[in-house]
Amino acid sequence: MTIQLTDIRILPAGGFGRNMLDGVSAEFSAGELTLVAGPSGAGKSTLLDVASGLRKPHEGSVRFEGEALWSRRRPAGPPMKAAFVFQYAEHQLFARTVREEFTYSLKPYRLTREEGERRIVRALEAVELPQAFLDRSPFSLSGGEKRRVALGTAFSVEPDWLFLDEPSAGLDPEASGLLTEYLARFKAGGGGIVVAAHDLDPYLPLADRVLLLNGGRLAAAVSGEELGRRPQLLAEAGLAVPESLQLADRLRGLGWDVPAGQPLAPEQLAAELAGQVRLRWAAEPGGSPAADMPAAAYAATASASAIAGAPHGAPVPSAGSAAAGQKPAAEPSSPSAARGLTAADPRALWAGCLLLSAGIFSQSSTAALALSIAVTAGVTAYSGVPVRSLKPAVRPFLLLMAFSVAISGARIAFPAGFPGLPAIGFSVPDALLTLRQFVKLLCVLVLGMLLPLLAGPIRMKQGLEQGLAGLSRLKLPVEAVALTASLLFRFIPLILAELERFSRIARARGRSGARPGSLRARDLPAVLIPLLVSLFKSAEDFALALEMRGYDRLGPRRSLREPLRFSRRDYRLIAVSLLGFVVLIGAGRL
């Protein structure tokens, strides 16, 4: 069984910046542990999402057992019995009790009650959680306990594939040891494991393959053994050399015969060294330690302590040479690098949007509407906002438009001598009338959607506040209006993000038929209440954050942001929008 990724590309989520994954090809095999390493933001979690089928790539192919995993927007191909543990355990737990978490994970497998119970008991044993935890709320647990519950629910489904994102985050050393033991057994039983991790030490001894990512690109794909021999590859990919490899390197420098190749776990390394000490003693006449042994042993211990005390990730001398040529991780694009409209003053964007919308609304002839469409398309293309960011709102609008046009044009006439078959017809002029109104609305919708994508909710609110500041002298609640508008713009993406989170949970926990970003009707009963609770909680967090920032008592004094200032570019933007408005009005009168 293999999962094959070919030339995968994931475009940046907001439409700007570098690709989240850029031309990555990799293969994951059953019976192997693939370790995905890389600095923060390198694309590790995104790669796990793609490999497990949680996320459809924008470009490239994902094949499981030789068959494509996606057919258009839907998951297809042979079912992959996979379990996923997210980077943040709290992102995947939602039920009222730990038992319900297990029940939710096991439901798609239609097990008998006894079998389900057996799986739960075994999973709790594997993560060393007492059965009493079954009645507790996942949200009353500590970070490490939540992580154990998330791992336990993944183990309970006895998957063929395990995808683990930073699995030891929050785990104490004992639990981390239990996890690696479990993974070794899982792998020996033929299961495929893909782990994304910052802390490579626990997983290197088990790793068959290591993928090194940097800035969304695959910097190297090597076997665990090769990485043990060439730790400098890590430094070249912008990563610190893990302590286990640093220690092995130091010990080698001190004359110990540490085997090159697959990195050793600390206890394996200790056993290796102890074996060598015994051999040297045995080789001495009378079986006593060689004269230089205590010194060597002391040096080994000292170097181990020095490494332990060294700042995390400090390169050892031999790897340091490579570190000198270390590539920095790709810089995120800075605001000054933001191009075109993203850098514009939000007041200019508001003004431009209002002017063009007013021009579009005044249209009635078909030719003038065609001009409106051209203007909207031109502005969208110039803004650089990817069309796919507009799809979630535009697609349902187009459906509504098609439906309304069909209904408004439909004509049913019953013959005078009823009963008889009704005459069905279609009035093109009436349908066109509706179509024109909808096209105007569509253009304005698209222009309106560009605003928050270009300016971001905070700058939009600031723009409104400053732009309408003069009206506050007339005792108009300018600040409240600006806050309401910006909260609306903020809350809609939040609702969509929560929906996406629950859709991800559903798919990661066995509901493979669900489309990314959506929930199937049959999953709703289990997730609807937690989804609503989570949204109310977010609303409460919003309110609390606003209160803490003095929105309820400090008035304008609490604003610490730099005031916005118009630049030449903003005046040009308004002038061009004004010109667009005049042209549209003129076209409407022709």
Ligand SMILES: Nc1ncnc2c1ncn2[C@@H]1O[C@H](COP(=O)(O)OP(=O)(O)OP(=O)(O)O)[C@@H](O)[C@H]1O
């Ligand atoms: N929801 C999101 N919206 C916008 N950009 C995102 C989102 N999630 C991730 N990214 C961006 O995609 C890139 C890859 O992110 P990813 O989470 O895959 O990295 P990672 O290697 O797992 O990082 P870390 O080790 O910090 O978890 C990053 O540049 C990140 O900023």
